[in-house]
Amino acid sequence: MSKIKIAILGAGSMGSGIAQVTSQAGHEVVLADTNDEQLDKAKSKLSKIMDRLVEKERVTAEESQAIQNRISYTKDINDFAGSGLVIEAIVENLEIKKTVFGQFETIVDENCVLATNTSSLSVASIAAACKNAERVIGIHFFNPAPLMPLVEIIPAVQTSDEVAKNARALIDSWKKVTVLAKDTPGFIVNRVARPFYGEALRIYEEGVADFATIDWAMTELGGFRMGPFTLMDYIGNDVNYTVTETVFAAFYYDPRYKPSFTQKRHSEAGWYGRKSGRGYYDYSEGAKMPEPNKDEALGKKILNRILVMLINEAVDAVFLNIATPEDVDLAMTKGVNYPKGLLAWADEIGLEKVLADLEHLHAEYGEDRYRPSVLLRKMVRENKKFFELA
């Protein structure tokens, strides 16, 4: 069976990475953008990446050439004709996305699947722009797409089961790790990860510890690859703040997702993080990183508070059928490199202890933010675990 042609709209960070993934999987790829410069940048970036892969003997020189030759770059989306799958990765704006989805339908034939890489918009609202909404689906890659194994597959309420099943099988065949997520704000990763930032900011705001100490607790004691403040500086406080605000509004202002003034002020000050030379830390030349307070008891308290909030979020995602326990754990380990799946971690700590810690926070603060998930209570009552040991 010959491989389908894949069309990608948007040659920015995500679109260019997805073009590499799909071409490496052997597909003929058309990468389109309205901006010539972006197309040139995508092409030269890929050429540099392929040179490095050849140097490291990960691909041969011939394979590198073939991968680059399979991608054509264009400003004309009429070149999408004949594609079996279109992946849209343009600006995160609903009206613009709806317009291009309407255009896709006039160019491709009726069997072509139309996918969006949106991080925060509802797939249902994008699908609603199409006459045949059954073929529209969310296919959410992580940045950088060639390196991050996870892809969230998000069928909209309109998507047919067959389209969802085939899309997942196709992406599995690219050796990606796929998880199935309900079309709800943040899907899995961007929902479950909120407390990693939000609770860390809250701990800082209460004066419990400074940025460096919280980061130290999460990396040294928790095994996370980056601490929350280092990670927010890496993502950009402007970007991370906007995602938090969007998720908060999308959840009808559930206090669990409340944004932080500290992050807002950092963003307003232009202290975005690495890209602006200053965020929570100073990245200018010669600047010294602050030393953490390596008090073990304090560090454990910080780690535990953030961790139980993350676990509560993961449990609630399962409770609300956003995804299966297996997929929630896969999403966090393969999409954002968590050292362990949160639900497996909960089993290890003991669900009773997680619940007791959350109840303690809830009683102490009297805030809805700390309410334990109903599923957590139920599982403790029934003496259950998420994963039975083999």
Ligand SMILES: NC(=O)c1ccc[n+]([C@@H]2O[C@H](COP(=O)([O-])OP(=O)(O)OC[C@H]3O[C@@H](n4cnc5c(N)ncnc54)[C@H](O)[C@@H]3O)[C@@H](O)[C@H]2O)c1
């Ligand atoms: N950056 C991330 O970490 C990340 C991760 C997952 C998903 N996403 C999502 O992927 C999408 C793209 O994000 P990105 O970071 O690659 O953005 P980006 O700004 O790097 O690239 C967007 C590209 O789309 C092009 N574009 C804009 N409007 C267009 C149009 N009407 N027709 C054709 N091209 C158009 C721009 O010229 C630009 O090259 C967004 O929906 C975003 O939410 C981003």
